[in-house]
Amino acid sequence: MERFDRLRGAVPARPHDARAIAALAANPGCGRRAVMDAAGIDKDATATHLGFPAPFGRSPFAITRGNAFEALVKDSGCAELLRLLRELLGLPIPLAAYTDLGDIGGNPSAHLRHAHTLKLIDRAARDDDEAGTLYDHPLLRLEIAGHTSYLEPDVVAFRLAGRFHIVEIKSFAIVDGQAEPDKVAAAARQAAVYVLALRNMLAELGHDPARVSHEVVLVCPENFANRPAGTLLDVRRELAVLRRQLSRMAKVGAIADTLPEDLTFDLAPDADGVPTRPVSELREAVGAVGARYAPECLSTCDLCFFCRDEAAAEGSTELLGRQVRDALGGVATVSEALGLADGTLTPGEGQEEIARLLRLADGIYGVYAEAG
Amino acid sequence: MSERLDALEERINALRAEVRRAVRGRDGALARVLRAELRTAERAWDRALAPQDPAEGSLEDSPEPAGKGARGGDGPGSDGPGSLVPVREQVHEALTLLGVPASARVIVAVHGALRAGSLRGTQLASLRRDEERSFRSSPFARPYYLCAALTDRLSASRGLLTVSTWPQERRAIGPLSPRVDFLTTAIRVGEHILRLEETGEPAPDAARRLLARLAHNVPGVPVPSAAEDAPPDPAVVVRAARAELDVHAGADADARARIAERARARLGDAERLFGGRLLSLAREEAS
Numbered sequence: 001m002e003r004f005d006r007l008r009g010a011v012p013a014r015p016h017d018a019r020a021i022a023a024l025a026a027n028p029g030c031g032r033r034a035v036m037d038a039a040g041i042d043k044d045a046t047a048t049h050l051g052f053p054a055p056f057g058r059s060p061f062a063i064t065r066g067n068a069f070e071a072l073v074k075d076s077g078c079a080e081l082l083r084l085l086r087e088l089l090g091l092p093i094p095l096a097a098y099t100d101l102g103d104i105g106g107n108p109s110a111h112l113r114h115a116h117t118l119k120l121i122d123r124a125a126r127d128d129d130e131a132g133t134l135y136d137h138p139l140l141r142l143e144i145a146g147h148t149s150y151l152e153p154d155v156v157a158f159r160l161a162g163r164f165h166i167v168e169i170k171s172f173a174i175v176d177g178q179a180e181p182d183k184v185a186a187a188a189r190q191a192a193v194y195v196l197a198l199r200n201m202l203a204e205l206g207h208d209p210a211r212v213s214h215e216v217v218l219v220c221p222e223n224f225a226n227r228p229a230g231t232l233l234d235v236r237r238e239l240a241v242l243r244r245q246l247s248r249m250a251k252v253g254a255i256a257d258t259l260p261e262d263l264t265f266d267l268a269p270d271a272d273g274v275p276t277r278p279v280s281e282l283r284e285a286v287g288a289v290g291a292r293y294a295p296e297c298l299s300t301c302d303l304c305f306f307c308r309d310e311a312a313a314e315g316s317t318e319l320l321g322r323q324v325r326d327a328l329g330g331v332a333t334v335s336e337a338l339g340l341a342d343g344t345l346t347p348g349e350g351q352e353e354i355a356r357l358l359r360l361a362d363g364i365y366g367v368y369a370e371a372g
Numbered sequence: 373m374s375e376r377l378d379a380l381e382e383r384i385n386a387l388r389a390e391v392r393r394a395v396r397g398r399d400g401a402l403a404r405v406l407r408a409e410l411r412t413a414e415r416a417w418d419r420a421l422a423p424q425d426p427a428e429g430s431l432e433d434s435p436e437p438a439g440k441g442a443r444g445g446d447g448p449g450s451d452g453p454g455s456l457v458p459v460r461e462q463v464h465e466a467l468t469l470l471g472v473p474a475s476a477r478v479i480v481a482v483h484g485a486l487r488a489g490s491l492r493g494t495q496l497a498s499l500r501r502d503e504e505r506s507f508r509s510s511p512f513a514r515p516y517y518l519c520a521a522l523t524d525r526l527s528a529s530r531g532l533l534t535v536s537t538w539p540q541e542r543r544a545i546g547p548l549s550p551r552v553d554f555l556t557t558a559i560r561v562g563e564h565i566l567r568l569e570e571t572g573e574p575a576p577d578a579a580r581r582l583l584a585r586l587a588h589n590v591p592g593v594p595v596p597s598a599a600e601d602a603p604p605d606p607a608v609v610v611r612a613a614r615a616e617l618d619v620h621a622g623a624d625a626d627a628r629a630r631i632a633e634r635a636r637a638r639l640g641d642a643e644r645l646f647g648g649r650l651l652s653l654a655r656e657e658a659s
Contacts, residue, residue, distance in 0.1 A: 077550020
């Protein structure tokens, strides 16, 4: 733990939200991200100080739109959602109970709300007959590399054949049965985080974690109207990736141990919170942990521009996307690949196969170039 | 015209009395709101008098169109001309029509569709707090208060408004209550349209649209095909909503009765209307 505190410097660790945890699962191979997340480092501030501010931050319009759509779905005791669940999962008519787990009076702390969620979910899992059906604003907890993060899924639906379903409400449209694959994938990853947290909670309470369904109900506006429609999303694959990534983070100490003892990402902020650490020094420190850049990082990681710049400077094959990088296994840079292809470079041990393929490809291109 | 002036004068007098009470109770915020209402009423009184007094008439730059009457405020803003009925009375009217606890969103929609009212969500934002302050400074001084619905933890349910004169059971929210109240809303809106039709008056389009929106989530109402965008038959909606309501009614009434029972046993007057504090929550945890 002290190791991570030293990496982070004198600032408090940043808690993870579901979005950040989901982004972890998006690039499980990246050591840089694993170490920085495990240490709870503010990657955005780091990237900004390095001169590569992150391209995101959601627009206030998108947030308003998302909230408005969620309010529409949840209006009048989740009237729209009940209709969807009745159509989608055959929820029987008598099951229409709605419990707001966030509504416990006053302005309760996260801890109190979590305890309340724990109590009611326990009661729900214990006796099916008296349990409610929809649980709004539950507060779940997930342990990430020693830090507790509180997560708030949109709705948890229960008692569909004795199982819990996570409901994820998103405001991107499903047009003619199709939605943007990126957004669906992101929603699935985020929902997987909730499924995992709820499963952990059930296990903690001594119930069968498998009672949390791996099928998530995704609610989106349909076509060009604002009318909600629901689909089932299988998140088993995302769950597996997430679990693997989280266990890796638990063992991230192993990665951290290989790092130099005096390494730190401390920005050394002054009294006003302005970083005072020399940029070149920080650049060196961040560079000490290996990253695995992929173009997908551009939509999920705060450090993406820095890593892209680094990969470009090295002429790394990672810039060309995951598929190319995997196809060029064992060949690190673009210039090396080109050298192998035109025969100016002798293949090293284990590179014979890929060199043969590259030379073949080069030959084919040569033939076409002469012909055309 | 003189009837209208009488009504206005009555209202001005009542408002003056309320302002006096608020000032005596050191309730600055409420007094400010009431004073604003008073000024609006006085301006309206001036305007109503103007046509009878040609010398005064030219002073008014925008005389209010006659015939709008003192009911159902018009104009987009609360400070606009004509919204003589104060917000709390408009909300009371909508809640009385529905007869169930309702969120600001539902109140605005229902009032807009059935009463051609022009409430806005933002006007309702501080209503409950103002009412609570008024009640605490001089309890039971008003004939009714707009107050909270109680959850099973006896705290105020988030966002719902009720009327203090309702029985405690109706102001309690059990697990099935949101659904029951939604179905009741659909029934009340449907019945209101049926009543209008009986008297030979066509229901306003907004009312039919509201009913269509509600009916969409009531099982058993035939879904209109995309081609003909016919609004649902109110009688069918009422019947379908009743059918589902019958399924939930018993269990919901029991849950509400239990909450009401506990509220009566444990809470004081103000808490019973506006929700218990975290103290009762702690007691709950301990028991």
